[in-house]
Amino acid sequence: MPKMLPISDSVSRLRRSALRVLLLLLALGVAPHASALEEFISPLEPADTSSPRATLKSFRDNYDRAMRVYYEVRSRDLVDRAAQVRALRTLDTSKLPPAQARRLAGEAMILLYEVLDKVELPPYEEIPDAAAMLALPAGEPRRWRLPGTEFIIEHIDEGSRKGEYLISSNTVGRAKEFYDQARNLSYQPGAMEGFYEDIISEGGSWIPANVIHLLPDWAEDTLWGQAAWKWLAMALTFGVWLLSFYVLRRLSHPRDGEPHYWLRFLLTVLMLPLTKGIRWFMDQQLVIAGTVFEVVDTSILVLYYLVGAAVVLNLGAAVASSLISTPRVDKDSIDANLISVGTRTVAWLLAILLLAKGASDLGVPLAAVVTSLGVGGLAVAMAARPTLENLIAGVTLYLDKPVRIGQFCQFEDVLGSVERIGLRSTRIRRWGGNVLSIPNAQFAEYQLDNYNDAKYIWIR
CATH class of the missing domain: 2.30.30.60 (SH3 type barrels.)
Structure with missing residues (x-):
């Protein structure tokens, strides 16, 4: 007959067994997290651009880290923004228009990654590191070209990124061209197949995919690189802007014929956030891409700066009207004329400076802007010479x-x-x-x- 153990010994054995199981579970649970901690990258960690090898590896690793989950789950909330920024920082965006640089760089990043997913990359050990680049003979360009392509990583010799190796501005600017050339190539194993096409066919968070799929089949057909439903949405969006402009213009020009300068100024100000909102909607919700995006976004930016110039001019007219309407100023006196002309002249100068700033943001070289202003100013001065003589007199x-x-x-x-x-x-x-x-x-x-x-x- 088996010997019976005391109850206290049985409890002790149960406790020891439970403790072993608990420790085993903890070990199994901690192991993956320990691996994750080893892979943790601080959001403040910059991209490694010390050599062509480091730049290419940093670009691919950070892009994959940022977009892989989004590709598999289709949730923008899961995108690793810090890794996405690091991937973007490997691109030379110095030749992109400042106002559109981030958006165009983001699209170029996706296109270039898809191109790399379709070509056979050499092992990282065969790509030159910092020591190999320093060993190059004096006078030889410090750059590396991916074999069989025009994908170039080059040394930056001036500017804020001086000393880094970045994916060249020419490569960034021709990303869509390279993507089209590689369209018929097969993807490498493990690639995010068709990711760019998926992105440009979808909408933003306000336009869920299940809503798009409810549209007729023709709405998802592609026209000039954009889905048909996006063209309709663009037309409706611009229609809203034009209708708003028409209504506000009618309100600012009452039928009594009297100019209401302050009302005109305030109503023009309302067009600024509306124009900016339309630009955001086109970019973030309609997700327009390619040449169509550049044309549409540039047009909206031109409208935005023109509206801004109109705001400045209307403000000048409103201030002049308020000063002249005071009892101390005779409306028919030269004082009133000087106030009107002086205020409007300042407003015109500010409006011209604002338009010059807009041209610079759109990528027009500052020297060209200054030259245009100089030539334009000379032409205006010559055409208005009699008027200027009378004003000075x-x-x-x-x-x-x-x-x-x-x-x-x-x-x-x-x-x-x-x-x-x-x-x-x-x-x-x-x-x-x-x-x-x-x-x-x-x-x-x-x-x-x-x-x-x-x-x-x-x-x-």
């Missing part, structure tokens, strides 16, 4: 004050009283009652007799 009359409004004067054979001194012309009411209007440039050259300032008037 009007300011001279205002400062020197040889005559004032209401004073009696004579020049050549004209005798009369001054009714108005404007910035462009001066009005004289003659003895017979008729009014003579003389350009300021001509009036300033006359020898004036001001009878109001005379101590004596000799009468023969």
Whole structure:
């Protein structure tokens, strides 16, 4: 007959067994996490661009880390943003328009990765590292080209990225061309097949895929690189913008004919967030890509800066109107004209600077912008020379004050009283009652007799 153990010994054995099981479970659970900790990369960790080998490896590893889960699960929330930024940082984006650089670089990143997924890459050991690049003879370009392609990683010799090896700006700019050339090539094992096509056929978080699949079959057909439903959505979006512009313009120009400058300014301001919102919708929700994106986004940016310039001009008109409407300023005086012209001139200068900033953001070289402004300014100055002469003469009359409004004067054979001194012309009411209007440039050259300032008037 088996010997019975005391209850206390049985409990101790059960406890020891339970402890062993618990330790085993902990070991099994901690092992994967320990591996994950070893693979952890700080979000502040920069991309390694110390050599062509490091740059290519950093680009592929970070892109895969950022997009693999999204490719498999189709959830934008699972994209590793830090890894995505590191992958982007391996590209030379210096030749992209500043206002569109991040978006165009993101598209180029996906296209280039797909190209690399279709070509046979050499082992990393065969790609030159930093030591191999330093060993190159003096004067030889420090660059590496992927065999059989025009995919180039080159040394950056100037700018904020000086000393790094980046995927060349030419490679980035031709990413779509390379993608089209490799379209019929087979994917390498483990590649994210058709990822770019999937992205451009989908919409953003506001347009779920199940809603798109409810549309007719023709809506998903591709036209110029975009799904048909996206073309319809673009047309509707621009229609909303045009309708809003028409309504706000009608509101800012009441039927009473009186200009409401402050109302016009405020309504124009409303077009700025609307235009910016439409740009965001096209980019983040319709997910337009390729040349169509560049054309559409550039058009929206041009509209945005034009609206911004209109805001500045309307603000100048509103400020001038408010200053002139004060009781201390006579609306018909040269003071009112100076306020109006001065304020509007400042507004025009600011608007031109804003448009120049917009041109620079769209990738137009600053030297070309300055040259265009110089040539344009010279052409305007030559065309408006008579007007400018009259304006300068009007300011001279205002400062020197040889005559004032209401004073009696004579020049050549004209005798009369001054009714108005404007910035462009001066009005004289003659003895017979008729009014003579003389350009300021001509009036300033006359020898004036001001009878109001005379101590004596000799009468023969």
